[in-house]
Amino acid sequence: MYKKDLNSSQLEAVNFTDGPLLVIAGAGSGKTRTLTYRVTRLVEEGVSPGAILLLTFTRKASFEMLKRATQLLDSRCEKVSGGTFHSFAYAMLRRYSSKLGFDSGFSVLDRTDAEGLIGMLRKEIGPASKSRYFPRKQTLMNIFSRSVNKVLPVEEVVSNDYSHFISDLDTIVSLFNAYRRRKTEELFFDYDDLLVYLKTLLTNYPDIRERISSAYRYIMVDEYQDTNQIQADIVYLLSGNTQNVMVVGDDSQSIYSFRGAHFKNIIIFPDMFPGTRIIRLEENYRSVQPILNLTNSIIDRATEKYAKVLFTRRSGGSLPVLVSAGDENSQSRCVVEKIQDLYRDGIPYNRMAVLFRAGFHAFDLEIELGRAEIPYIKVGGFKFVESAHIKDVLAHIRVLANPLDRLSWYRILLLLDRIGPKTAGKIYTSVLEEKSGYTGFLSIKVQAIHTPGIDRLKDLFSQIDSSTFSVSQMGEAVLDYYLPILREKYDDHPKRARDLEHLVSIMERYGKLEDFLTDMALDPPNTSINDTLSTDYLEEDRLVLSTVHSAKGLEWHSVFVIWCLDGRFPSIHALDSDTELEEERRLMYVAATRAMENLFFIYPTDIYDRGSGRVLSRPSQFIDMIPDHILRKESTDMW
DNA sequence: TCACGGAATATTTTT
DNA sequence: TATTCCGTGA
Numbered sequence A: 001m002y003k004k005d006l007n008s009s010q011l012e013a014v015n016f017t018d019g020p021l022l023v024i025a026g027a028g029s030g031k032t033r034t035l036t037y038r039v040t041r042l043v044e045e046g047v048s049p050g051a052i053l054l055l056t057f058t059r060k061a062s063f064e065m066l067k068r069a070t071q072l073l074d075s076r077c078e079k080v081s082g083g084t085f086h087s088f089a090y091a092m093l094r095r096y097s098s099k100l101g102f103d104s105g106f107s108v109l110d111r112t113d114a115e116g117l118i119g120m121l122r123k124e125i126g127p128a129s130k131s132r133y134f135p136r137k138q139t140l141m142n143i144f145s146r147s148v149n150k151v152l153p154v155e156e157v158v159s160n161d162y163s164h165f166i167s168d169l170d171t172i173v174s175l176f177n178a179y180r181r182r183k184t185e186e187l188f189f190d191y192d193d194l195l196v197y198l199k200t201l202l203t204n205y206p207d208i209r210e211r212i213s214s215a216y217r218y219i220m221v222d223e224y225q226d227t228n229q230i231q232a233d234i235v236y237l238l239s240g241n242t243q244n245v246m247v248v249g250d251d252s253q254s255i256y257s258f259r260g261a262h263f264k265n266i267i268i269f270p271d272m273f274p275g276t277r278i279i280r281l282e283e284n285y286r287s288v289q290p291i292l293n294l295t296n297s298i299i300d301r302a303t304e305k306y307a308k309v310l311f312t313r314r315s316g317g318s319l320p321v322l323v324s325a326g327d328e329n330s331q332s333r334c335v336v337e338k339i340q341d342l343y344r345d346g347i348p349y350n351r352m353a354v355l356f357r358a359g360f361h362a363f364d365l366e367i368e369l370g371r372a373e374i375p376y377i378k379v380g381g382f383k384f385v386e387s388a389h390i391k392d393v394l395a396h397i398r399v400l401a402n403p404l405d406r407l408s409w410y411r412i413l414l415l416l417d418r419i420g421p422k423t424a425g426k427i428y429t430s431v432l433e434e435k436s437g438y439t440g441f442l443s444i445k446v447q448a449i450h451t452p453g454i455d456r457l458k459d460l461f462s463q464i465d466s467s468t469f470s471v472s473q474m475g476e477a478v479l480d481y482y483l484p485i486l487r488e489k490y491d492d493h494p495k496r497a498r499d500l501e502h503l504v505s506i507m508e509r510y511g512k513l514e515d516f517l518t519d520m521a522l523d524p525p526n527t528s529i530n531d532t533l534s535t536d537y538l539e540e541d542r543l544v545l546s547t548v549h550s551a552k553g554l555e556w557h558s559v560f561v562i563w564c565l566d567g568r569f570p571s572i573h574a575l576d577s578d579t580e581l582e583e584e585r586r587l588m589y590v591a592a593t594r595a596m597e598n599l600f601f602i603y604p605t606d607i608y609d610r611g612s613g614r615v616l617s618r619p620s621q622f623i624d625m626i627p628d629h630i631l632r633k634e635s636t637d638m639w
Numbered sequence B: 001t002c003a004c005g006g007a008a009t010a011t012t013t014t015t
Numbered sequence C: 001t002a003t004t005c006c007g008t009g010a
Helices: A008-015 A031-044 A059-072 A075-079 A085-095 A111-125 A137-149 A154-161 A163-185 A191-204 A206-215 A229-239 A264-272 A289-300 A328-344 A359-371 A388-401 A406-414 A421-434 A437-443 A452-463 A471-489 A493-507 A513-522 A578-592
Strands: A021-025 A052-056 A081-084 A107-109 A188-190 A218-221 A245-249 A277-281 A321-325 A352-356 A376-379 A527-529 A543-547 A556-561 A595-604 A607-609 A614-616 A632-635
Touching: A008 A031, A008 A277, A021 A031, A021 A264, A031 A052, A031 A059, A031 A075, A031 A218, A031 A245, A052 A059, A052 A085, A059 A075, A059 A081, A081 A085, A085 A191, A085 A229, A085 A513, A107 A111, A107 A191, A107 A513, A111 A137, A111 A163, A111 A188, A111 A406, A137 A154, A137 A163, A137 A191, A137 A229, A154 A163, A163 A188, A188 A191, A191 A206, A191 A229, A206 A229, A218 A229, A229 A245, A229 A264, A245 A264, A289 A578, A289 A595, A321 A328, A328 A352, A328 A359, A328 A556, A328 A595, A352 A359, A359 A376, A359 A543, A388 A406, A388 A471, A388 A493, A388 A513, A406 A421, A421 A437, A437 A452, A452 A471, A471 A493, A471 A513, A556 A578, A578 A595
Parallel strands: A021 A245, A021 A277, A052 A081, A052 A218, A107 A188, A218 A245, A321 A595, A321 A632, A352 A543, A352 A556, A376 A543, A556 A595
Antiparallel strands: A376 A527, A607 A614
16 A cells, blocks of 8 residues: 555655654645555554654644544554644643642633733733833733744843834833733643743653653654744654654745744754654645646745755646736626636535635625625634634633633623622632632622622522533533623624534533633634534535635645735735745745646735725736746736 | 723734 | 724713
8 A cells, every 4th residue: 555655755754664754845745645654654563553643733634634544544543642732732731730830730821811811911010101102912922922932032022023112121021920920820821831831841850751752752743844943842852762753844835933933943853853864755746737837936936945846747737827806896706706617617616715815805705605605614814712702601611610710700700780800800809719619709708799790690600510510511501691691792692692502512522621621722613604603514515715824734626816916915014024025925835836726816906005005906926927828817807 | 990982003824 | 994992971
């Protein structure tokens, strides 16, 4: 099976099982296949599945690979440990949390929670003089996260990238320290902490490092170009004496530098692991030659690249097309028409995708698709767990698991009439004083709080018994309580109520409350059908709308990239920074290399950009000025 | 202490 | 366009 299904480079990678291995895998070169077969090879050779660690970029990616491996070999492959760096870190930290002083566990803060916490602190110890601009909580989080991910002091991040806030540096630094303190007090880890604490654990406790690294004797890391410094350090620490580490990546597809990732990790891997074997996968199996010609010319113009020549044996195929449309709506109608044409030619909807730079770029298209009755699913962009109504419900559930969670208590209490931050603070303090977990709320001794809201809330908490209730039973109880509030608060409550129903059905899959809450933070649902939270997909024939970031690693028969307009893609904010512009180029490269047979770039003209006051009309500089024999030009005027 | 209204501010991608 | 911030009146 190995010889039949793999080319010689892939086979070499699969058979190289001991020692450090770097696989430079171009787009569509069978990277996933190589990783999958390597798993089956190891298992087949008798390596215990539990000793294999497969770190991927999303949980879905590792799930898919292991499912495939199971089909190829047998169910042993299901036992392979797979997941993201963050989920792996979570599992390890759970196991050894007492070492780090978190005896009673901890919960994970997602991005908005972290910002909320910072927002609270900002109010408490914020800027002394209110006359000047002070960074918002979001900006503060960006500064802190960058400092952690790039392993730089906050001072340096501020003076390098946020020099306009330099006069507030002292306050920013003390906020950072307060943020860290509060996380510890309330038993919280944010995304960055998961990685940082894992690294600390591995560094400071050699015995634990030894135990973990000997448990995972074979480590594989996918999408290595999108790892950051801490992740690379973790890989190094995990590799132990055997150094059986295989990393796979493509520097041309590095698109997460905003998260601290740096593709240089790929380049320096052989320095970290002397004796690294390097294998290049350069045959593309995905795209027809005309598409490859185009994608090569996109990436050829990159200033910094590590030469790689992709070739394909897939002859034939038609030229990629660049379409100029009048305005946003004619762009949408153009996409709809082409999709209908292809569908009539026998291409199912789920083999076509529309990709875009940012979630909101698809709004107009979604309306047109609805009008044309084309079923679609949207991936990425908007996150449901961050919408207010979902957050509201989750807050009630979170205090059940972690009664120290001040943010959630505040959120719950502020929903009630006549209760503001001050009162919420008093209630929070008195709940803690009871020292009986969330049930402490039932006997709070705060004078003069007798609102109907508080009584209803007490009802809810007295009804829920976290030791006997299943996760979804808790969800249902909270939902019963919350729905009247929802109706009061939002005029679009029917739609939001549907999301909540769906949330409860997701809860049914979980046995433990902690697992549910952790997944909501680390692996939140990010797909929607008709603007409503949805998790069942691929079962029906639906067109895929996706951000380019969420499309990474996937492929479709026909791909449409919309808003290929200079100032949108690349984003107008990237235009004055070379490194950001280069990242946008790689992003365009990722988008284009998703296509197997047909590739369309579409851009509307005469778009007024509010932010800059400029009118955007040029096609994206990444595909502008490409000769007609590589990229065909069309215009919607011609119809 | 809360609730509300007007003003100011702004990017986007995700674990 | 939406969110978030700040001041004012109740």
